[in-house]
Amino acid sequence: MEAESSRPASGRWTTRDILTFVVFNLIIVFVTMAAKMIEDMLLAPQNTFFVGSWLFPLLSTPFYVVMADRIGKQGVLAASILVFGVLYTFMGGLYCAPVAVVGAIVGELVMWGKGSYHDIKRIVGGYIVYWVTFGFYGIMPYLLFREAYMEQLGTYYEAADVAAMVAQYTELPWILLMMAMFAAGTLVGGLIGSKFLKKHVRKAKIA
Template sequence: MQAQTLAVPSRWTMRDFITLAIFNVIMLIIMTFCPAVSIVSPLLVGGVTGLLNGPFYMVMSGKIRKRGTLFLTAIITGLYFVGFGYANYLLTLAVIGLIGELILWGKDAYSNSIRNAIAYAVLYVGYTLCGVVPLIFFRESYMATLEKGYTPEQIADMLYYFDTPSMILLMCAISAAGGLLGAYFGHLMLKKHVKKAKLLDCQHQTRQIP
């Protein structure tokens, strides 16, 4: 994966916010159905979600190319989970979003595909940790929330994965790998789109020459 260097506009526009909203809706829809992968293994959920959402994120961030894209994506994802009663997820994703923005700190960082891919992978490690952090800091309230929607057997199965250090590390590694791979595919799509746009622009300019 090679880094791209493109000029970055300074301010967010209405078109940027619309692009952010559309792509995040698509990513949230994918995120909604990906837990079905847990039938195979809960270890794969974060990785598969990161893999499938990677192309959409990279194209979105490549179109916007402004600071805050990843953070706002993290916040939107967190708010989505708040709607299901998991308010603690918002805090976790907000912190992860800030870490991602630090990775992308600097001029034109969103045009750097490598740094963008790393920040995106960190976001999906954070997505996996959303099931871990509440057990560490808000265990009683989080367990009470789980008991409202899951059977004791389901909760025990969840605790095996999200309360066991070896399983947590493995899930984070799979999520990071899925995120990087998804970002790579997104980079290829974005690269193809940029080349096509440049070709069309050159053809347009050629037609303008008398």
């Protein structure tokens, strides 16, 4: 309670909030990208679907939980969604920008209300929106330019891998499974993050 009362009452982000946001999002991006690289080295493309969908949020959510609670102000989730959206946009996925904007708006609506960024359940629930948005970065190319995208994939992957990837990102049962795995990984990561937050960060009064 003392740690929370030491925070400024204003809803404006401080320099410390911005620094916290930058550092933690750099960690999240690094962890996610590193996990993706290792996954690609070890698994066939059609099998990464069954690992990354829960592993990425599991690894990232603990960092997000601590960051969201430490900043504790509106805009944390929206800004986090936009970070990945901008990153993927600059990597060539121009369609990611509007997806990120929609995700950011939905995310902040989910987090609307006083104290939402100090409520672990709200934080974790909001972060599921982050990963659903992330999932749509993979879905959108098949919806917008399926044939051209499949042809591009065919230059890198075997036909069986391409066929599996198309099914995973276009057929509803597979999409729902992906979203469920995103949610499961986020929930487990949130549990880890909440325990660390309560036992170490808040106990140490790190504001």
